[in-house]
Every structure is written in structure tokens, then in C-alpha cells.
Amino acid sequence: MSYHIVSIDAPEADLTCRNGQLVCSTKTGTRQLPLEDIAAIVITSFSARIHSHLFLESAKQGVALIICERFQPVSLLLPACRSTDTLLTRKHLTLSPAVRARLWNKTIDAKCANQLALARLIAPDSNATKNLERASRARSARKEGGCAKIFWEIFAEGLRIEGFARGRKLGGLNDLLNYGYAVLLSTVLQKLYGFGLDPTVGISHAIRERSSPLAYDLMEPFRPCVDWRVYQWIKDRSHEEAFAVTTEFRRWVTGFSLEQVDYLGLDLDIRGVIEGVVRGFRQSVLHETVRHYRPWMWKNSKWGGSS
Structure with missing residues (x-):
């Protein structure tokens, strides 16, 4: 194949x-x-x-x-x-809890590191960013939630939005984020199907009716790419026009997938990076080890889309 x-x-x-x-x-x-x-x-x-x-x-x-x-x-x-890719499916379904846990820890480490990278662009000298740096290095079952809480405080403060709460059905800024995440989810799903991985078998997200837990899992480190596009969109606009999911906004936010970033020493667009991550995840499943799975972590001196 x-x-x-x-x-x-x-x-x-x-x-x-x-x-x-x-x-x-x-x-x-x-x-x-x-x-x-x-x-x-x-x-x-x-x-x-x-x-x-x-x-x-x-x-x-x-x-x-x-x-x-x-x-x-x-x-x-x-x-x-x-x-049915019998070998891949069997390996995927029978991954040990220890391997699943290590795969998930690598995923969350990358997500928190990318949130920190974005926070350093938004508020490089703030105490909140220093707190996020400490939280991103922690070894705790609550690491993801702790980093998210600090990150969204920095994000909202940078945009001068008071009382922001992250939630799928809370409207406003959330509508913009939700649209961008939906595009990201679609991109991850395309790659999972392409490599023969069943998106309903995740490593952390719970299985629900008509859901794709593995896609939700693997997209986590890429969420800050969407966050940064949304941040730039709002930063340059008045409050009245910033929060509508317009055709212009859709074109802007979907551009995250074409941004050039570094991945394993290669200059790739985000779509190519997602493909590389999914490819590595597939190898880790087949070999029942975490070493092939390498979530993307932002390391460039300039985040894609920044001025």
C-alpha cells in the first residue's frame, strides 16, 4: 500500500x-x-x-x-x-492502556507547548504567560485544563474581551473558534480515512454517537493555529464586525492549513504536517509503541500569519 x-x-x-x-x-x-x-x-x-x-x-x-x-x-x-485493514484495526482496538496513555501525554504536551508559544506572542512579559510556562511543563492529570484556563485568560485579555468563557454554544468569539475547529477537524478526518485509521477509536476522547474521537485527539496540538488566525481577525476589527462568521472570515480562517511551519526539520504547510502526524500515529499503532508518533510543536521564530 x-x-x-x-x-x-x-x-x-x-x-x-x-x-x-x-x-x-x-x-x-x-x-x-x-x-x-x-x-x-x-x-x-x-x-x-x-x-x-x-x-x-x-x-x-x-x-x-x-x-x-x-x-x-x-x-x-x-x-x-x-x-477492512485487519492488522491495523486489530492493533488499534487492542492497544494497551499504557501505550494509549503515553500517546495522549505526548499529544497534550504538544498542545500546551503550542498554547504557550502563542501566549508569548500575545503577552510575552505578563505573569500569566509565566504561569502558563510552568503549567505546560507540569506532570499532572489536570495539565490540559490548567493550561487552557490560563491560555484563554491571556487570549481574551489580549483582545480586551471581558468575561470570556470557552464553550461550543456560548456565541460571540466562540462562533469564530468553532468554525475554524470544524475545518481543522475535517482536515484531520481526511488524513485518517486516507491512512485507513478508524476515527471512532480514540486514545482519550470518549466515544459518542456520530463522533470521531481519534480526530478530536489528534487535532489538539493544531488548535492554536486556528486560535491565532481568529486572534488576528478580531484584533484588526471593530467589535461590531469582528464576531460574525462572514464569507470573508471563512476564507481567512481556513488559510491556517496553508501556513508554512517546521516539522521534523522540514518546511511544510499545516495540511502536510497533519499528514505526517497521522502517518506516524499509524506506525505507532502497528508497532505498539509511541516512538513513531511525533505531534507537531511550534519551534519557528515566526508563527505563520504573523506580521
């Missing part, structure tokens, strides 16, 4: 297969790639036409087709030979 994930995101695209090649034609030209080098094709194009021959040849090559609406995966087409 190959591990390249191809994203088709042009507004309009014609997809077919010729001589074992994926052929994608758009208004800007035609590109080809051998199907044997592809693990999955993610189609987020608003208007894509898919030739039946591509379905047939993709199935022969073991390539998954992931069709999205508003970037959210809504259909997963798998060839019969990939309907």
Missing part, C-alpha cells in the same frame, strides 16, 4: 484514469500521477466529475476515494481488499 494522499480541491475538476495514471484536468491544465503511488484521493472540489473508469482502476490498486462536502468527508469508497 502506498502512502501518498492526493487532494483535489480546484473549484472544478475532471478525474479519470488512463494507462494506470490518475488524470486530473482543471481550468489551469492537466496533471497525472501513477495510481500505484497513491493511498487515497480526497475530493473537496465543489464541482468534480469522476469517470467510472477511475472507480474501477482505483479499486484494483487499493486506492480509497474520499468525497467531501464543505471539506467534511461524507463518502468513503473502498475497494473490497481494503474494506
